[in-house]
Amino acid sequence: MIITKTPFRMSFFGGGTDMESFFREYGGAVLSTTFDKYCYVNVRHLPPFFSYATELSYAKTERVNSLEEIEHPAIRNAMKMLDMHHIRLTYEADLPARSGLGTSSSFAVGMLNAFYALKGQYASKEKLAKEAIYLERVLCAEAGGWQDQVAAAFGGFNRIDFSADGYEVRPVLLSPERKRRLNGRLMMFFTGFTRFSAEIQQLNNSRNGADKLARLQEMLALVDEAEAILTDEQADLNEFGRLLDHTWKLKRGTGAAVSTDCIDALYARGIAAGALGGKLLGAGGGGFLVFYVEPEHQAAVRQAMQELLYIPFRFENGGTRVIYYAPEEEPAL
8 A cells, every 4th residue: 555645836926937838938937835735645456356446536436447437537547657457546635626726736746656656666756747747738638837746746945947948946045934934924715716727727828919928928037036035034025925916916917717806806805904915826716815914914814804714834845755655466366
């Protein structure tokens, strides 16, 4: 039996520039962190006592006799890619799927990590990120960028640069005290709306042209500015919050499905209560709102968001890992 634990990610700046269609021509970069909410993938060989060959448990339960019968596209394609047969897979998570935190990519990374462990093979973070990108973007043909898979595999507070040569992960070097202060000024709320990121991306991709390109290029430039604020101990950390507000306003203009009237109203309420900035996490349309709020205004923001679920969190540095490893032989058939 194998159990993997893979974190979810929170993206602050550069989202959208990690799309291959953009970064291969203009370059791309994101500033993001993983945090202490996880998905867990449990995989073991299925004993040969059942009328089915594979059992899968996620939002639904599937019991099938061939890989072609599997409805979940990521599981089906991953099992084909790594030649997996006769397994039982169970997925659990601390937060709901389709909520803007890269949940599908965290699952893909954690699943591949578990499959390799079950086969008795070590897979590096680079390998897991690369294969998760290939699984989701090529085999499953899902629209989206590359940042989620990389963040889930590597973990930590990073700047991830994208180019025609691939990607590079660079930890953001800020002192433990400054990192603690930043963490303490971020507040996350669940809007209650969930959606498929790939579908939102397809809607957003329908909006092209010079205006969208200019916005994305400005969003890319903000990654440098935000990183400089974080790493300069003398800089006012509140400027990071104000930049979040700026990048959110830019992102709202990059796609028709980035926000909704309800999300806009919630965001405006948070700003009116004292938040300096914030953004909707993920491709848009729902999920989690994160605000940058100075300590003296946090009670007012909690009150303004009282109908939403508040989610405390802490940054984490681990990335995907195997937390239980008890290898077993595949049963003879």
